[in-house]
Structure formats: C-alpha cells, structure tokens
Amino acid sequence: MISAKKKKTIAVVIISNGPGELETWVKPVVRNLKKILTDGTGNKNINLSMRMALVPCPNANGNEFKVATEWGFFELVTPAQSFWRLLYKPSLFGEWPEKGVIVFLGGDQFWSVLLSKRLGYKNITYAEWIARWPRWNTYIAAMSEKVKNKLPKKYKSKCIVIGDLMRDVSFKKEQLKEFKDKEWVAILPGSKKAKLLIGIPFFLEMADKISAMKTTINLMIPLASAIEAKDFYYYLSDKNIISNKYSARIKSIKKSNDSIFDYVLETQNNSKIFILSRNPNYEILSQCKLAVTTVGANTAELAAIKVPMIVVLPTQHLNVMQSWDGIFGIFGKIPFINHLITLFIKKWYIKKKKFFSWPNIKAGKLIVPERIGRIYPKDIAKEVIFLMNNKRLLEDQKFKLSEQRGNDGAAKKLVQLILKSIS
Numbered sequence: 569m570i571s572a573k574k575k576k577t578i579a580v581v582i583i584s585n586g587p588g589e590l591e592t593w594v595k596p597v598v599r600n601l602k603k604i605l606t607d608g609t610g611n612k613n614i615n616l617s618m619r620m621a622l623v624p625c626p627n628a629n630g631n632e633f634k635v636a637t638e639w640g641f642f643e644l645v646t647p648a649q650s651f652w653r654l655l656y657k658p659s660l661f662g663e664w665p666e667k668g669v670i671v672f673l674g675g676d677q678f679w680s681v682l683l684s685k686r687l688g689y690k691n692i693t694y695a696e697w698i699a700r701w702p703r704w705n706t707y708i709a710a711m712s713e714k715v716k717n718k719l720p721k722k723y724k725s726k727c728i729v730i731g732d733l734m735r736d737v738s739f740k741k742e743q744l745k746e747f748k749d750k751e752w753v754a755i756l757p758g759s760k761k762a763k764l765l766i767g768i769p770f771f772l773e774m775a776d777k778i779s780a781m782k783t784t785i786n787l788m789i790p791l792a793s794a795i796e797a798k799d800f801y802y803y804l805s806d807k808n809i810i811s812n813k814y815s816a817r818i819k820s821i822k823k824s825n826d827s828i829f830d831y832v833l834e835t836q837n838n839s840k841i842f843i844l845s846r847n848p849n850y851e852i853l854s855q856c857k858l859a860v861t862t863v864g865a866n867t868a869e870l871a872a873i874k875v876p877m878i879v880v881l882p883t884q885h886l887n888v889m890q891s892w893d894g895i896f897g898i899f900g901k902i903p904f905i906n907h908l909i910t911l912f913i914k915k916w917y918i919k920k921k922k923f924f925s926w927p928n929i930k931a932g933k934l935i936v937p938e939r940i941g942r943i944y945p946k947d948i949a950k951e952v953i954f955l956m957n958n959k960r961l962l963e964d965q966k967f968k969l970s971e972q973r974g975n976d977g978a979a980k981k982l983v984q985l986i987l988k989s990i991s
Contacts (some may be wrong), residue, residue: 579668588865589674
C-alpha cells in the first residue's frame with residue numbers, strides 16, 4: 569500500500585510596521601492568501617505556516633501587535649520590541665520550517681533582508697517607490713514601472729510590476745440613510761502617536777470653527793484600527809504639550825447605539841463629531857463629500873475610494889512630531905539631534921520636496937490641495953467651507969482621483985508571486 573505524501577510546511581513571514589501599512593498593504597494580501605488556503609486552489613502538497621514579524625518603527629503607535637493578533641490569521645505574531653531577539657535566536661519564538669519566504673509590507677526594507685538571511689528564507693519586497701536592496705531579493709513586487717526603471721539592469725529580471733496594493737480596497741457602494749441629502753466631512757488626524765499629538769488638537773479646533781461657520785455640515789472621524797475613542801482625552805490633556813496651543817476641549821464622548829457610528833464626541837463649544845471605530849470603513853468614508861487629512865497612507869486610501877481631500881501639515885510643530893521614516897525617525901527621538909533634523913526639514917527638505925500626498929506624488933502634479941507650513945485651524949476651516957460651497961471643484965478633484973486609479977488585482981498578483989517563490 570502506498571502511503572499518502574506528507575505535506576511540506578513552508579513559512580510565509582510578513583514584515584510590517586505601522587497601522588497604515590497593516591490596513592492598506594497587509595490586509596489585502598492576507599485576505600487573498602486566506603482565500604487560496606480555504607478554497608483549495610493552492611498547492612495541496614504544501615502547508616503554509618503564516619507568521620508576522622513587526623519591526624522597529626518610529627511611526628508605530630504600539631497597538632499593531634494587538635491588531636494583527638486579533639485578525640486570527642497568523643500562527644505567530646512577534647512584537648516590534650522583540651525583533652532583535654527574533655534575529656538573535658528565532659527558536660525563542662518556536663520552531664521554524666526549513667523553507668520559507670519573507671514578504672516585506674512596511675517598515676525599513678533592510679529588516680526583511682536581515683531576517684531572510686537569518687532564517688535562510690527567500691525574500692520578496694513590495695516596493696512602492698524604490699527597491700533598496702535588490703541584490704538580496706528573490707523577487708521585487710513593484711507598484712509601477714518607475715520602480716523597475718530605477719533598478720540596475722542586472723536586477724530588472726527580478727522585478728515584477730504588480731500595481732498598487734491600495735487599489736484593492738473593496739467595499740459596498742450603497743447609499744446609507746445617515747448620508748442621504750446631508751453634507752459630511754471626514755477628518756483623518758492620522759494613526760500614529762507622533763501625528764495624533766498635533767492632529768487631535770489641531771483638527772478638533774478646526775471642527776469647532778467649521779461648525780460655527782456652517783451648521784449644516786456633519787463631521788466624522790474614522791479611527792484607524794489601532795486607535796480608540798478614549799485616546800482623544802490623552803491628546804487633549806496636559807500630557808500633550810501641543811494641546812495648550814489650541815482651544816478645543818472635550819465635553820463628552822458617548823456611545824452611539826442607534827447609528828452606524830460608534831461614538832459621538834461633543835466639544836466644549838458644542839460641536840458634534842461622529843466617531844467610527846470599525847474597520848474596514850470604506851463604504852462609510854466613501855460617502856463623505858470631502859476629507860481633511862494629514863500626510864501619509866490616509867491620502868492613498870482616500871484616493872483609492874475617490875474622496876476629495878485637503879492635505880494638512882502644520883510645520884510649526886515639527887520639533888515634536890518625530891514621525892519621519894527611516895533614519896530621520898530613528899535619530900529624531902534624540903532631543904539635540906531632533907532639533908537639527910527639524911531645522912534641516914524646515915529649511916531644505918520641505919522646500920525641495922515637491923509633493924507630500926500620494927495622489928500628487930503619483931501624478932507628478934497638483935491634484936489635491938496641500939497646505940504645508942505655518943497654518944492654523946481657522947485657515948483650513950475656511951477652505952473646507954469654500955470647497956463645500958463649490959461642488960464643481962469637488963467633482964473635478966474626484967474625477968482626477970479616478971483617473972489616477974491603476975488596475976485592481978495587485979494583492980492577488982503578490983500572492984501568486986509568494987506561491988511561485990515557494991513552489
């Protein structure tokens with residue numbers, strides 16, 4: 569009698585860092601991998617051991633481990649603070665299959681190179697703008713041809729253009745009764761602590777100004793998965809040195825049981841802001857006429873669902889932001905170095921950098937307004953009112969965002985690349 573062939577276990581280890589990457593990069597890939605594992609279309613002789621390694625990142629807010637664990641998809645999730653221990657002795661976190669692949673989906677690309685070498689696994693890097701370590705990649709999954717064109721000729725054969733993962737945002741397109749014949753503006757202050765320190769005080773004062781100028785506008789805040797409504801109290805308390813520079817204060821945050829929203833925040837000036845804490849929330853967010861957002865992954869998500877936006881970065885607080893990627897973010901936590909970095913960013917980086925939001929960077933031209941500099945809540949509130957009173961401008965921006973959409977299916981192509989690397 570011939571015995572059945574024993575399944576071979578292969579590890580798929582996803583590297584990621586902050587809440588934005590978890591929502592917009594990791595989740596679409598996980599969703600597609602899960603589909604293949606459950607519908608039986610994958611290699612029946614292979615058993616995939618799904619794991620996630622969170623990596624050190626100045627942009628993380630500390631809740632990523634909880635979020636990734638609660639998905640219930642990974643056999644193992646290692647927190648960012650354990651990354652060096654994982655590199656030093658992987659067996660501290662259990663047994664590791666002999667073969668596997670590391671998939672970079674956020675953070676510093678070098679972390680995935682280190683872990684792939686330590687475990688002896690193959691390595692796939694999803695490169696949004698540039699692939700920094702092509703020599704040590706098995707494959708490079710590129711967002712666009714521009715990424716491939718930047719590679720040295722000898723590495724271009726490794727690069728497969730899969731498209732933009734953020735284009736795989738899926739949601740039901742139906743009119744919700746809460747939005748019918750109403751004007752809604754979404755406020756996205758960010759998902760990382762460094763941005764929220766500025767964003768919460770700034771945007772809540774802006775909300776007060778908007779409500780005072782036009783009472784028919786409804787305001788909502790869709791929370792990132794790693795943020796809770798109670799965190800708003802912290803960001804408006806004396807523990808945040810920025811809060812005393814803004815007038816907004818919270819009167820109450822109450823649960824909302826008879827609505828699609830989870831909470832209602834009321835300021836001392838009686839402005840009401842509806843808070844949505846469930847994720848994903850694109851079917852709700854997509855029904856807003858306009859969004860006001862900080863820089864970052866938010867701009868890509870809004871572009872993907874074609875919501876017009878104003879992008880805001882008040883540079884008068886850069887010294888406390890400490891939310892830059894790579895080496896800026898790492899050394900920015902040292903007070904003296906942070907001061908030098910702030911001067912450098914203000915005097916050179918911001919002046920040289922042409923665009924800060926994803927749709928403008930991708931288009932190479934201004935599609936959505938960016939307000940970068942010494943700006944104040946009342947300035948943005950006035951612009952919100954102006955745009956809400958000029959629907960043609962909003963429709964024009966929405967059309968331009970629609971033109972920027974690439975082909976869907978990037979997550980599925982990346983999954984195919986993962987399976988190809990381990991077959």
